[in-house]
Amino acid sequence: MRILIKNTNILSMTNEKENIMENINICIEDGKIKHIGEILEHFTPESIIDGRGKLVMPGLINSHTHIAMSLFRNYADDLPFWPWLTEKIWPVEEKLIAEDVYWGSMLSIIEMIQSGTTCFSDMYFFMDETAKAVSESGIRASLARGLMGQSADDLDRINETIQMYKNWNGKADGRITIAAGPHAPYTCSPSYLEKVIELAKEYNMRIHIHLSESKKEIEDSFNNYKKSPIKHVNDIGLFDLPTMAAHCVHLSDEDIDILAEKNVSVLNNPGSNLKLGNGFASIEKLLKKGVNVALGTDGPSSNNNQNMFEELNLASLINKAINGDTTCVPASTALKMATINGARALGLESDIGTIEVGKKADMILIDLNKPHLYPKHNFISAMAYSAQASDVDTVIVDGKILMEKREIKTIDVEKVMYKAEKHAKELVSR
Numbered sequence: 001m002r003i004l005i006k007n008t009n010i011l012s013m014t015n016e017k018e019n020i021m022e023n024i025n026i027c028i029e030d031g032k033i034k035h036i037g038e039i040l041e042h043f044t045p046e047s048i049i050d051g052r053g054k055l056v057m058p059g060l061i062n063s064h065t066h067i068a069m070s071l072f073r074n075y076a077d078d079l080p081f082w083p084w085l086t087e088k089i090w091p092v093e094e095k096l097i098a099e100d101v102y103w104g105s106m107l108s109i110i111e112m113i114q115s116g117t118t119c120f121s122d123m124y125f126f127m128d129e130t131a132k133a134v135s136e137s138g139i140r141a142s143l144a145r146g147l148m149g150q151s152a153d154d155l156d157r158i159n160e161t162i163q164m165y166k167n168w169n170g171k172a173d174g175r176i177t178i179a180a181g182p183h184a185p186y187t188c189s190p191s192y193l194e195k196v197i198e199l200a201k202e203y204n205m206r207i208h209i210h211l212s213e214s215k216k217e218i219e220d221s222f223n224n225y226k227k228s229p230i231k232h233v234n235d236i237g238l239f240d241l242p243t244m245a246a247h248c249v250h251l252s253d254e255d256i257d258i259l260a261e262k263n264v265s266v267l268n269n270p271g272s273n274l275k276l277g278n279g280f281a282s283i284e285k286l287l288k289k290g291v292n293v294a295l296g297t298d299g300p301s302s303n304n305n306q307n308m309f310e311e312l313n314l315a316s317l318i319n320k321a322i323n324g325d326t327t328c329v330p331a332s333t334a335l336k337m338a339t340i341n342g343a344r345a346l347g348l349e350s351d352i353g354t355i356e357v358g359k360k361a362d363m364i365l366i367d368l369n370k371p372h373l374y375p376k377h378n379f380i381s382a383m384a385y386s387a388q389a390s391d392v393d394t395v396i397v398d399g400k401i402l403m404e405k406r407e408i409k410t411i412d413v414e415k416v417m418y419k420a421e422k423h424a425k426e427l428v429s430r
């Protein structure tokens, strides 16, 4: 599809100064950004978007979530992390059926599109259903079947990952990539992790894992292995593969050195860490060591939304507070974490994460005509500190319009809300 966005403003996120352009045009063709500047002479758009009073920026990338957990939103709250996970979440997850995951995924995809997320990285079960939802909705995703196992012979979930890879990797016009998702060192034995590493090497998959999320996890790791979770998985060889490590809240200086040396991308989830009482990740220290830090919401039952604008605001504010230093995680850094750093974590930085000619047309248009976005002193500060998810007006992924003037084009929103409610209620009483 050929799309012309006329007379707009752009926050491209392409360099240290974030390159802001005003009163400019964008030509989109074959899913890509073909041109930025004057309207091309022979360009015949099928769709024209009036960009006046709008800001075009890269679509936000939610680097860590479990979107189907929207079915458990507001179901188990204000509980400590371990009872929340082991007494409330795991038992109800036992009862999940494939159809639940489809409707839960669709519900979150609507929420993500409406709040400006164009790509997400997920780890869960029944991932065929999430892949179906991604394919139908038009959003982009990296998907991992959550892997847990006590021995190298636990092959069921590993075989599911292979099947997922064969069925979905590179599918939906290349919008889906499949990763290997060992859940965490406390749910995967060393021999099982070795098996996962073998699998990821064979299929050239990235690793998506939870690491050093809670204090208890660190204590247990020292009791079981005499070392931190980060050192433990590094010694097994996990970081020899490109790795996305969610949380990394409780880190020693040695842990940070390992993450930096092994080029591990850290997926920061400030909202979830706060809500589950797990603490504050030392993002400032990681960034200073050159670690790529991306941003995620985590699942909708530990956040309890999929709103990346809230998350990037939190990332900036929390780091200023915990360091007692207002220069920590400035607005531009928080925005990078939510865009290009996310793309880098997913291995997609040559395709998405900035507004540049030749990249895929994954972008959002923010409606600047809102009282809380006046006066227009600084677009970067406005997006990090003032913007609301509801300011997202139009969403384009892979050169297709998924939402225009807040109307979702690819999904029947009413139907999804009805079905998700029904499946959630049936699930908890099953």
Ligand code: NI
Residues within 6 Å of the ligand: 064, 065, 066, 210, 246, 298, 299
């Ligand atoms: Ni998680």
